[in-house]
Amino acid sequence: MAKTIDESIKAQGGSVGRMSYVRVIFALLARDLAVLRKTAAFFVIRVVMQPLLFVFVFTYVFPKIGQGVGGGGSKEAEFSTLLVAGVVGISIIFQAIQAVALPLVQEFGYTKEIEDRALAPMPTWGLAIEKILSGAVQAVFAGAVVFPIVLFVPATPVHLHIDWPVLITLVPLAAIVSGTLGLTIGTLIPPNQVALIFAIIVLPITFLGAVYYPWASLTPISWLKDVVLVNPLVYINEGLRAALTTGVPHMEIGYVYLALIVFALVLGYVSIKGLNRRVVG
Amino acid sequence: MNDRSDVPTAAVRTVKLRKVYGNNVAVDDLDLTVNGGEIFGLLGPNGAGKTTTGGMITTRVLPTSGQAFVGDVDVVAHPAEAKAKIGVVPQSNTLDRALSVAQNLYFHGRYFGMSKRVAKEKTDELLTRFRLEDRAKLSVSALSGGMAQRLMVARAIMHEPTVLVLDEPTSGLDPQSRLALWDILRDLNGAGQTVLLTTHYMEEADELCDRIAIMDHGKILALGSASELKAKAGGASTLLVKVSGDPGELIQKLENAIGVDERVKIVMSESGVKIIGKDVAQLISKVVSSAEGLGLKVYDLSLVQPSLETVFINLTGRELRD
Numbered sequence: 001m002a003k004t005i006d007e008s009i010k011a012q013g014g015s016v017g018r019m020s021y022v023r024v025i026f027a028l029l030a031r032d033l034a035v036l037r038k039t040a041a042f043f044v045i046r047v048v049m050q051p052l053l054f055v056f057v058f059t060y061v062f063p064k065i066g067q068g069v070g071g072g073g074s075k076e077a078e079f080s081t082l083l084v085a086g087v088v089g090i091s092i093i094f095q096a097i098q099a100v101a102l103p104l105v106q107e108f109g110y111t112k113e114i115e116d117r118a119l120a121p122m123p124t125w126g127l128a129i130e131k132i133l134s135g136a137v138q139a140v141f142a143g144a145v146v147f148p149i150v151l152f153v154p155a156t157p158v159h160l161h162i163d164w165p166v167l168i169t170l171v172p173l174a175a176i177v178s179g180t181l182g183l184t185i186g187t188l189i190p191p192n193q194v195a196l197i198f199a200i201i202v203l204p205i206t207f208l209g210a211v212y213y214p215w216a217s218l219t220p221i222s223w224l225k226d227v228v229l230v231n232p233l234v235y236i237n238e239g240l241r242a243a244l245t246t247g248v249p250h251m252e253i254g255y256v257y258l259a260l261i262v263f264a265l266v267l268g269y270v271s272i273k274g275l276n277r278r279v280v281g
Numbered sequence: 282m283n284d285r286s287d288v289p290t291a292a293v294r295t296v297k298l299r300k301v302y303g304n305n306v307a308v309d310d311l312d313l314t315v316n317g318g319e320i321f322g323l324l325g326p327n328g329a330g331k332t333t334t335g336g337m338i339t340t341r342v343l344p345t346s347g348q349a350f351v352g353d354v355d356v357v358a359h360p361a362e363a364k365a366k367i368g369v370v371p372q373s374n375t376l377d378r379a380l381s382v383a384q385n386l387y388f389h390g391r392y393f394g395m396s397k398r399v400a401k402e403k404t405d406e407l408l409t410r411f412r413l414e415d416r417a418k419l420s421v422s423a424l425s426g427g428m429a430q431r432l433m434v435a436r437a438i439m440h441e442p443t444v445l446v447l448d449e450p451t452s453g454l455d456p457q458s459r460l461a462l463w464d465i466l467r468d469l470n471g472a473g474q475t476v477l478l479t480t481h482y483m484e485e486a487d488e489l490c491d492r493i494a495i496m497d498h499g500k501i502l503a504l505g506s507a508s509e510l511k512a513k514a515g516g517a518s519t520l521l522v523k524v525s526g527d528p529g530e531l532i533q534k535l536e537n538a539i540g541v542d543e544r545v546k547i548v549m550s551e552s553g554v555k556i557i558g559k560d561v562a563q564l565i566s567k568v569v570s571s572a573e574g575l576g577l578k579v580y581d582l583s584l585v586q587p588s589l590e591t592v593f594i595n596l597t598g599r600e601l602r603d
Binding site for chain 1: 340373
């Protein structure tokens with residue numbers, strides 16, 4: 001030490017005192033955004049690759065080589081259109097899981113990097129809410145980054161009809177549900193089994209999430225139609241279809257909101273409990 | 282928070298603080314007071330309950346029963362308020378690896394309610410004070426162990442906590458970094474910072490701490506300044522005997538020859554056989570003859586003045602580092 005310690009230390013406990021938890025949450029969000037900004041290029045690559053390839057192969061390559069999904073002609077155009085919601089929805093949920101669950105594995109790992117944030121002056125539930133919001137913000141970014149791809153890559157025209165009130169309320173709600181899902185996964189799955197997240201959670205959610213077909217079209221397989229109702233992505237995608245398109249069948253929008261709110265509350269509760277258990281010994 | 286006003290200067294206080302993991306009582310109804318302005322050390326072997334005690338005081342471990350206060354804040358009832366009053370340097374490197382050296386400080390300041398400007402100023406000031414300014418933009422993974430430790434201390438004091446809590450702060454540090462950290466802690470304490478640290482290094486407790494609580498099996502066995510504790514050992518000193526051959530036989534023989542009771546204890550250590558008690562110097566001839574009787578060659582015999590380790594062995598019959 002070159003110098004003796006600053007006099008300011010004498011003023012013990014001076015500068016902090018009581019302060020609002022909201023301020024702490026915003027500071028934690030600012031930290032997450034700083035990290036995101038630093039890795040913006042990776043973020044975009046991570047978000048874009050899967051939907052880009054998917055849309056390219058199924059709505060550009062297939063129609064061009066005469067293997068149109070949906071049956072050719074106007075059906076192809078319909079497929080491109082119904083896929084818009086599915087691909088945006090999958091990007092939202094996938095990104096939120098990645099943004100919340102994966103860092104937690106490191107943060108709770110050997111070094112307990114989370115500790116400095118867990119020791120910020122607010123209760124642990126504040127940290128849980130911050131994680132959920134951070135995941136939600138990144139999920140909305142992901143949805144926004146992917147949106148132009150599904151509009152401009154398909155070979156057949158995409159017909160959008162945007163219902164703004166639904167879009168503006170549904171996207172944040174979907175993003176928050178995705179954030180709670182990410183935090184639930186991140187706090188319940190042991191860090192050393194992270195590869196399991198993809199095998200047992202992410203893959204079923206995405207393949208059975210009404211991404212590539214509207215939920216209503218599952219009627220011929222009625223048991224599956226019922227089973228997939230436990231999948232939050234089904235409601236996200238059905239809601240996005242209501243918000244973005246006409247002519248594609250979708251679930252009654254009231255049920256979509258109801259289900260997403262229930263998911264947000266239940267997963268929010270489970271994930272706050274889970275984080276608390278992991279942070280406080 | 283009914284009985285908090287009896288010790289107005291207490292920076293930390295625990296009342297029958299207890300933590301049980303399964304059948305294991307890690308901390309056993311601990312009553313502890315850390316006074317404002319002192320460096321207080323919890324000294325004990327691994328598994329004594331030091332880290333768990335520190336964890337409960339700093340809201341990271343939930344007590345099974347009992348209370349802990351930082352200043353006048355009950356840490357269990359009001360963890361958020363308590364967190365504002367504590368600075369923590371944990372045993373492992375908990376620096377935020379996604380952030381640079383400077384950002385680790387800047388965002389810590391922001392978490393604790395500083396404006397952007399204040400957080401920036403404080404960051405620059407701390408980087409200079411802790412000689413890290415030329416690493417400001419580097420990733421924290423580029424820091425040496427000693428530098429990382431300095432950064433963790435800087436981060437922990439940034440929000441001017443009532444008490445700075447360090448868990449085994451120098452374990453794993455090279456001797457030079459350890460001395461540097463002691464200097465930092467002395468300087469901070471000189472400026473009025475209360476410090477609570479856990480350690481299993483007796484020299485660390487001896488050198489650094491105003492008061493020391495010797496802890497084992499979740500309980501405090503003795504409490505006082507280093508010199509008080511040594512005096513409590515009743516002037517016991519240590520006779521260190523090094524022999525060629527199996528010291529186990531020697532210990533057995535000595536136990537018979539000398540007779541072991543509360544006043545004399547014999548333990549085996551890495552460095553040799555230790556005989557601890559009052560007037561152990563008088564036992565030298567018995568030791569030598571016992572060794573010779575066994576055909577063992579005594580190649581070193583020394584009398585060590587009372588140390589905290591003597592105190593610990595005197596209290597527990599065991600070595601501190603076991």
